[in-house]
Amino acid sequence: MKKNEIMIIIGLLAVSLIGIAAFYLIKASDEPLSVRVTRQGEIVAVFPLSKDHTETFTDAAGSNTLEISGGTAKMVEADCPDHICVKTYPISSPGETIVCLPHKLVVEVITGES
Amino acid sequence: MNSKAYRLVILSLYVAMALILSYIESLIPLPLPIPGAKIGLPNIITLVSLLTLGWPLTLLVVIARIFLAGFLFGGGFSIVYSLGGGLLSLLVMSLLLHFFKDKISIILISVFGAITHNLGQVIVAAIVVQTTSLLLYFLFLMLLAIPTGLFIGITARELMRLLGKTTIFAKLNLPQKK
Numbered sequence: 003m004k005k006n007e008i009m010i011i012i013g014l015l016a017v018s019l020i021g022i023a024a025f026y027l028i029k030a031s032d033e034p035l036s037v038r039v040t041r042q043g044e045i046v047a048v049f050p051l052s053k054d055h056t057e058t059f060t061d062a063a064g065s066n067t068l069e070i071s072g073g074t075a076k077m078v079e080a081d082c083p084d085h086i087c088v089k090t091y092p093i094s095s096p097g098e099t100i101v102c103l104p105h106k107l108v109v110e111v112i113t114g115e116s
Numbered sequence: 117m118n119s120k121a122y123r124l125v126i127l128s129l130y131v132a133m134a135l136i137l138s139y140i141e142s143l144i145p146l147p148l149p150i151p152g153a154k155i156g157l158p159n160i161i162t163l164v165s166l167l168t169l170g171w172p173l174t175l176l177v178v179i180a181r182i183f184l185a186g187f188l189f190g191g192g193f194s195i196v197y198s199l200g201g202g203l204l205s206l207l208v209m210s211l212l213l214h215f216f217k218d219k220i221s222i223i224l225i226s227v228f229g230a231i232t233h234n235l236g237q238v239i240v241a242a243i244v245v246q247t248t249s250l251l252l253y254f255l256f257l258m259l260l261a262i263p264t265g266l267f268i269g270i271t272a273r274e275l276m277r278l279l280g281k282t283t284i285f286a287k288l289n290l291p292q293k294k
Contacts, residue, residue: 007224018259025252032215043246084193086151097252099158101245102153104193108247 029096033113037075039068043107049073051094052116063105075109077102118251122287126175127165131180134161145290150256152197152237155264156230158185161224162206163272168285171210179201196244204236206231222276226269230261 005046035051039059049055049070056078058067066087067079074092077100087102093111120143137157148152158181165174178268185196209229234257242250279285 004221007221011188011227011266014231015259015262018255018262022252022259025255036241037173040245040247069289090151097249099247099249099251101241101247101250103197103241103244106245108249110247110249 007023025097026095029113031113033094034115035073036112036115037068037070038110038112040108040110046107048112051111059105059107061105065107066102066107068109075083075100075111078111080105119258119287123169123173126284126288127169130161130165130177131167131184134158134177134181135184135188138181139160139189142185142189148260150253150260153232153257153260156261156268158200158234159205159226159229159233159268161271162202163209163222163229163269164275164279166206166209166213166290167222167276171206171213175203175206175211178206198239199211200240201233201236204239205233208232221269222273223266223269227262227265230265230268231258234258234261 022068026052037049037051039046039048041059043062044045046059047057050059051070051073054068056067056071058065058079065079066077066082069076069078074094076092077087077090080088080102082102082104084104086099087107089102093100093109096111096113098111101107135158137160141154144155146155161181162174162178169177176221179199179202182195182198186198191197206229208233209225212225212228217258234254237259238250238254242248
Protein backbone atom coordinates (compact mmCIF):
# COMPACT_ATOMS: atom_id res chain seq x y z
CA MET A 3 0.00 0.00 0.00
CA LYS A 4 1.38 3.38 -0.98
CA LYS A 5 1.60 6.57 0.99
CA ASN A 6 -1.24 8.30 -0.85
CA GLU A 7 -3.53 5.35 -0.21
CA ILE A 8 -2.88 5.66 3.53
CA MET A 9 -3.71 9.36 3.19
CA ILE A 10 -7.02 8.48 1.48
CA ILE A 11 -7.90 6.11 4.31
CA ILE A 12 -7.01 8.71 6.94
CA GLY A 13 -9.15 11.15 4.95
CA LEU A 14 -12.12 8.77 5.01
CA LEU A 15 -11.69 8.27 8.76
CA ALA A 16 -11.62 12.05 9.24
CA VAL A 17 -14.76 12.52 7.11
CA SER A 18 -16.77 10.05 9.19
CA LEU A 19 -15.45 11.33 12.54
CA ILE A 20 -16.02 15.00 11.64
CA GLY A 21 -19.44 14.08 10.26
CA ILE A 22 -20.46 12.39 13.50
CA ALA A 23 -19.08 15.25 15.62
CA ALA A 24 -20.81 17.85 13.43
CA PHE A 25 -24.06 15.94 13.69
CA TYR A 26 -24.03 16.06 17.49
CA LEU A 27 -22.82 19.68 17.65
CA ILE A 28 -25.29 21.12 15.14
CA LYS A 29 -28.25 19.30 16.59
CA ALA A 30 -27.34 20.05 20.20
CA SER A 31 -29.77 22.50 21.77
CA ASP A 32 -31.42 23.37 25.05
CA GLU A 33 -34.86 22.75 23.67
CA PRO A 34 -36.85 19.90 25.16
CA LEU A 35 -36.49 16.65 23.25
CA SER A 36 -39.21 14.38 21.91
CA VAL A 37 -39.40 10.89 20.53
CA ARG A 38 -41.14 10.56 17.18
CA VAL A 39 -42.42 7.23 15.93
CA THR A 40 -43.10 6.90 12.21
CA ARG A 41 -44.34 4.02 10.12
CA GLN A 42 -43.56 4.22 6.38
CA GLY A 43 -42.98 7.94 6.67
CA GLU A 44 -46.24 8.65 8.50
CA ILE A 45 -46.06 9.94 12.05
CA VAL A 46 -47.69 7.49 14.45
CA ALA A 47 -46.92 9.11 17.78
CA VAL A 48 -44.74 11.73 19.51
CA PHE A 49 -43.75 11.50 23.17
CA PRO A 50 -41.69 13.85 25.35
CA LEU A 51 -38.33 12.23 26.14
CA SER A 52 -38.42 13.57 29.68
CA LYS A 53 -41.47 11.56 30.76
CA ASP A 54 -41.22 7.82 31.39
CA HIS A 55 -43.61 5.96 29.16
CA THR A 56 -44.07 2.53 27.59
CA GLU A 57 -46.19 1.85 24.56
CA THR A 58 -46.70 -1.04 22.16
CA PHE A 59 -47.19 -0.38 18.46
CA THR A 60 -49.04 -3.07 16.59
CA ASP A 61 -50.06 -3.40 12.98
CA ALA A 62 -50.56 -6.19 10.47
CA ALA A 63 -46.79 -6.77 10.23
CA GLY A 64 -46.25 -7.23 13.97
CA SER A 65 -45.65 -5.34 17.18
CA ASN A 66 -42.88 -3.31 18.81
CA THR A 67 -42.73 -2.10 22.40
CA LEU A 68 -41.01 1.22 22.98
CA GLU A 69 -39.86 2.24 26.45
CA ILE A 70 -38.89 5.76 27.40
CA SER A 71 -37.19 6.00 30.76
CA GLY A 72 -34.59 8.27 32.34
CA GLY A 73 -34.26 10.43 29.21
CA THR A 74 -33.52 7.60 26.80
CA ALA A 75 -35.71 5.64 24.41
CA LYS A 76 -35.27 1.96 23.77
CA MET A 77 -37.10 -0.77 21.93
CA VAL A 78 -37.64 -3.41 24.59
CA GLU A 79 -39.62 -5.94 22.63
CA ALA A 80 -40.40 -6.86 19.03
CA ASP A 81 -41.83 -9.91 17.31
CA CYS A 82 -39.75 -9.52 14.15
CA PRO A 83 -37.31 -12.28 13.17
CA ASP A 84 -34.05 -10.34 13.47
CA HIS A 85 -34.55 -8.24 16.65
CA ILE A 86 -32.14 -5.65 15.31
CA CYS A 87 -34.16 -2.80 16.81
CA VAL A 88 -34.03 -4.42 20.26
CA LYS A 89 -30.24 -4.70 19.99
CA THR A 90 -29.84 -1.04 19.03
CA TYR A 91 -28.34 1.19 21.72
CA PRO A 92 -30.79 3.37 23.68
CA ILE A 93 -31.16 6.74 21.94
CA SER A 94 -31.16 10.13 23.64
CA SER A 95 -29.58 12.73 21.29
CA PRO A 96 -31.38 14.51 18.43
CA GLY A 97 -30.98 12.67 15.15
CA GLU A 98 -30.38 9.26 16.68
CA THR A 99 -32.68 6.57 15.36
CA ILE A 100 -33.90 3.07 16.03
CA VAL A 101 -35.16 1.29 12.94
CA CYS A 102 -37.30 -1.83 12.70
CA LEU A 103 -36.98 -2.80 9.06
CA PRO A 104 -39.47 -5.69 8.94
CA HIS A 105 -42.19 -3.51 10.48
CA LYS A 106 -41.06 -0.32 8.67
CA LEU A 107 -41.01 1.51 11.98
CA VAL A 108 -38.61 4.37 12.77
CA VAL A 109 -38.08 5.84 16.24
CA GLU A 110 -36.23 9.13 16.21
CA VAL A 111 -35.20 11.73 18.77
CA ILE A 112 -36.20 15.23 17.65
CA THR A 113 -35.94 18.70 19.17
CA GLY A 114 -39.06 20.48 20.31
CA GLU A 115 -42.26 19.32 21.86
CA SER A 116 -44.54 17.23 19.64
CA MET B 117 -10.58 -30.08 -18.72
CA ASN B 118 -11.37 -27.17 -20.99
CA SER B 119 -11.18 -23.65 -19.68
CA LYS B 120 -14.96 -23.11 -19.62
CA ALA B 121 -15.51 -26.08 -17.33
CA TYR B 122 -12.54 -24.99 -15.25
CA ARG B 123 -14.07 -21.55 -14.79
CA LEU B 124 -17.31 -23.17 -13.67
CA VAL B 125 -15.44 -25.21 -11.05
CA ILE B 126 -13.68 -22.12 -9.71
CA LEU B 127 -16.97 -20.20 -9.74
CA SER B 128 -18.71 -22.90 -7.70
CA LEU B 129 -15.81 -23.00 -5.27
CA TYR B 130 -16.10 -19.25 -4.73
CA VAL B 131 -19.85 -19.49 -4.08
CA ALA B 132 -19.30 -22.32 -1.60
CA MET B 133 -16.52 -20.48 0.21
CA ALA B 134 -18.45 -17.20 0.33
CA LEU B 135 -21.44 -19.08 1.75
CA ILE B 136 -19.34 -20.65 4.50
CA LEU B 137 -17.87 -17.25 5.35
CA SER B 138 -21.41 -15.82 5.56
CA TYR B 139 -22.27 -18.58 7.97
CA ILE B 140 -19.17 -18.03 10.12
CA GLU B 141 -19.96 -14.33 10.14
CA SER B 142 -23.50 -14.97 11.36
CA LEU B 143 -22.01 -16.91 14.29
CA ILE B 144 -19.79 -14.06 15.47
CA PRO B 145 -21.89 -10.94 15.92
CA LEU B 146 -19.79 -7.86 16.63
CA PRO B 147 -20.11 -6.76 20.25
CA LEU B 148 -21.32 -3.34 19.14
CA PRO B 149 -24.76 -1.83 19.59
CA ILE B 150 -24.79 -0.69 15.95
CA PRO B 151 -27.35 -2.80 14.12
CA GLY B 152 -26.29 -4.28 10.80
CA ALA B 153 -22.56 -3.92 11.52
CA LYS B 154 -20.64 -6.88 10.14
CA ILE B 155 -17.02 -7.80 9.43
CA GLY B 156 -17.76 -8.54 5.79
CA LEU B 157 -15.91 -11.87 5.55
CA PRO B 158 -17.62 -12.91 2.25
CA ASN B 159 -16.06 -9.84 0.66
CA ILE B 160 -12.70 -11.68 0.75
CA ILE B 161 -14.13 -14.01 -1.89
CA THR B 162 -15.75 -11.17 -3.83
CA LEU B 163 -12.35 -9.47 -4.08
CA VAL B 164 -10.49 -12.63 -5.10
CA SER B 165 -13.20 -13.44 -7.63
CA LEU B 166 -13.13 -9.92 -9.05
CA LEU B 167 -9.38 -10.20 -9.58
CA THR B 168 -9.46 -13.68 -11.10
CA LEU B 169 -12.79 -14.05 -12.93
CA GLY B 170 -13.74 -10.44 -13.67
CA TRP B 171 -16.94 -8.63 -12.76
CA PRO B 172 -19.60 -10.49 -14.81
CA LEU B 173 -18.89 -13.83 -13.14
CA THR B 174 -18.34 -12.15 -9.76
CA LEU B 175 -21.83 -10.70 -10.08
CA LEU B 176 -23.07 -14.30 -10.23
CA VAL B 177 -21.00 -15.25 -7.17
CA VAL B 178 -22.38 -12.32 -5.17
CA ILE B 179 -26.01 -12.88 -6.15
CA ALA B 180 -25.82 -16.64 -5.52
CA ARG B 181 -24.17 -16.11 -2.14
CA ILE B 182 -26.70 -13.50 -1.01
CA PHE B 183 -29.74 -15.58 -1.97
CA LEU B 184 -28.37 -18.82 -0.53
CA ALA B 185 -27.19 -17.19 2.69
CA GLY B 186 -30.46 -15.28 2.97
CA PHE B 187 -32.56 -18.43 2.70
CA LEU B 188 -30.28 -20.53 4.90
CA PHE B 189 -29.40 -18.32 7.83
CA GLY B 190 -30.85 -14.85 7.38
CA GLY B 191 -34.36 -13.60 7.65
CA GLY B 192 -36.18 -13.19 4.34
CA PHE B 193 -35.70 -9.46 4.76
CA SER B 194 -31.94 -9.63 4.90
CA ILE B 195 -31.79 -10.58 1.21
CA VAL B 196 -33.10 -7.20 0.04
CA TYR B 197 -30.61 -5.24 2.15
CA SER B 198 -27.72 -7.52 1.31
CA LEU B 199 -28.52 -7.12 -2.39
CA GLY B 200 -28.54 -3.33 -2.07
CA GLY B 201 -25.18 -3.38 -0.31
CA GLY B 202 -23.61 -6.22 -2.27
CA LEU B 203 -24.46 -4.84 -5.70
CA LEU B 204 -23.46 -1.23 -5.00
CA SER B 205 -20.22 -2.39 -3.42
CA LEU B 206 -19.45 -4.68 -6.38
CA LEU B 207 -20.20 -1.86 -8.82
CA VAL B 208 -17.85 0.57 -7.05
CA MET B 209 -15.08 -2.01 -6.64
CA SER B 210 -15.34 -3.01 -10.33
CA LEU B 211 -15.17 0.62 -11.45
CA LEU B 212 -12.16 1.32 -9.22
CA LEU B 213 -10.41 -1.76 -10.56
CA HIS B 214 -11.25 -0.79 -14.14
CA PHE B 215 -10.08 2.80 -13.99
CA PHE B 216 -7.16 2.55 -11.55
CA LYS B 217 -6.05 -0.98 -12.29
CA ASP B 218 -2.36 -0.61 -11.54
CA LYS B 219 -2.54 2.38 -9.26
CA ILE B 220 -4.80 1.00 -6.54
CA SER B 221 -4.17 -1.77 -4.01
CA ILE B 222 -6.62 -4.51 -3.09
CA ILE B 223 -6.72 -3.03 0.40
CA LEU B 224 -8.03 0.36 -0.70
CA ILE B 225 -10.55 -1.29 -3.04
CA SER B 226 -11.72 -3.35 -0.06
CA VAL B 227 -12.16 -0.24 2.12
CA PHE B 228 -14.25 1.47 -0.57
CA GLY B 229 -16.19 -1.77 -1.03
CA ALA B 230 -16.97 -1.94 2.69
CA ILE B 231 -18.13 1.68 2.86
CA THR B 232 -20.31 1.42 -0.23
CA HIS B 233 -21.75 -1.88 1.01
CA ASN B 234 -23.06 0.00 4.04
CA LEU B 235 -24.21 2.88 1.85
CA GLY B 236 -26.23 0.51 -0.33
CA GLN B 237 -27.86 -1.09 2.69
CA VAL B 238 -28.71 2.27 4.27
CA ILE B 239 -30.19 3.51 0.98
CA VAL B 240 -32.43 0.42 0.71
CA ALA B 241 -33.42 0.78 4.38
CA ALA B 242 -34.20 4.49 3.92
CA ILE B 243 -36.44 3.65 0.94
CA VAL B 244 -38.23 0.82 2.77
CA VAL B 245 -39.02 2.78 5.93
CA GLN B 246 -39.33 6.07 4.01
CA THR B 247 -37.10 8.19 6.16
CA THR B 248 -34.21 10.52 5.47
CA SER B 249 -32.83 10.44 8.99
CA LEU B 250 -30.35 7.59 8.66
CA LEU B 251 -27.33 9.80 7.91
CA LEU B 252 -25.93 9.62 11.44
CA TYR B 253 -26.38 5.86 11.39
CA PHE B 254 -24.50 5.66 8.08
CA LEU B 255 -21.61 7.74 9.47
CA PHE B 256 -21.22 5.26 12.34
CA LEU B 257 -21.27 2.36 9.88
CA MET B 258 -18.72 4.14 7.67
CA LEU B 259 -16.38 4.66 10.63
CA LEU B 260 -16.58 0.96 11.40
CA ALA B 261 -16.23 -0.06 7.73
CA ILE B 262 -12.74 1.43 7.50
CA PRO B 263 -10.99 -0.98 9.93
CA THR B 264 -13.05 -3.97 8.77
CA GLY B 265 -12.37 -3.05 5.12
CA LEU B 266 -8.63 -2.85 5.87
CA PHE B 267 -8.71 -6.24 7.56
CA ILE B 268 -10.64 -7.86 4.70
CA GLY B 269 -8.37 -6.21 2.11
CA ILE B 270 -5.18 -7.45 3.80
CA THR B 271 -6.65 -10.94 4.08
CA ALA B 272 -7.66 -10.94 0.39
CA ARG B 273 -4.20 -9.73 -0.65
CA GLU B 274 -2.47 -12.48 1.32
CA LEU B 275 -4.89 -15.07 -0.04
CA MET B 276 -4.18 -13.92 -3.60
CA ARG B 277 -0.43 -14.11 -2.92
CA LEU B 278 -0.67 -17.64 -1.54
CA LEU B 279 -3.03 -18.88 -4.26
CA GLY B 280 -0.79 -17.27 -6.86
CA LYS B 281 1.96 -19.69 -5.86
CA THR B 282 -0.26 -22.64 -6.72
CA THR B 283 -1.42 -23.63 -10.19
CA ILE B 284 -5.08 -22.97 -9.38
CA PHE B 285 -5.28 -19.80 -11.45
CA ALA B 286 -2.90 -20.93 -14.18
CA LYS B 287 -5.69 -22.08 -16.47
CA LEU B 288 -7.68 -18.89 -16.08
CA ASN B 289 -5.14 -16.98 -18.21
CA LEU B 290 -4.82 -14.22 -15.66
CA PRO B 291 -3.08 -11.01 -16.53
CA GLN B 292 -0.09 -10.81 -14.18
CA LYS B 293 -0.86 -8.33 -11.44
CA LYS B 294 0.90 -7.68 -8.19
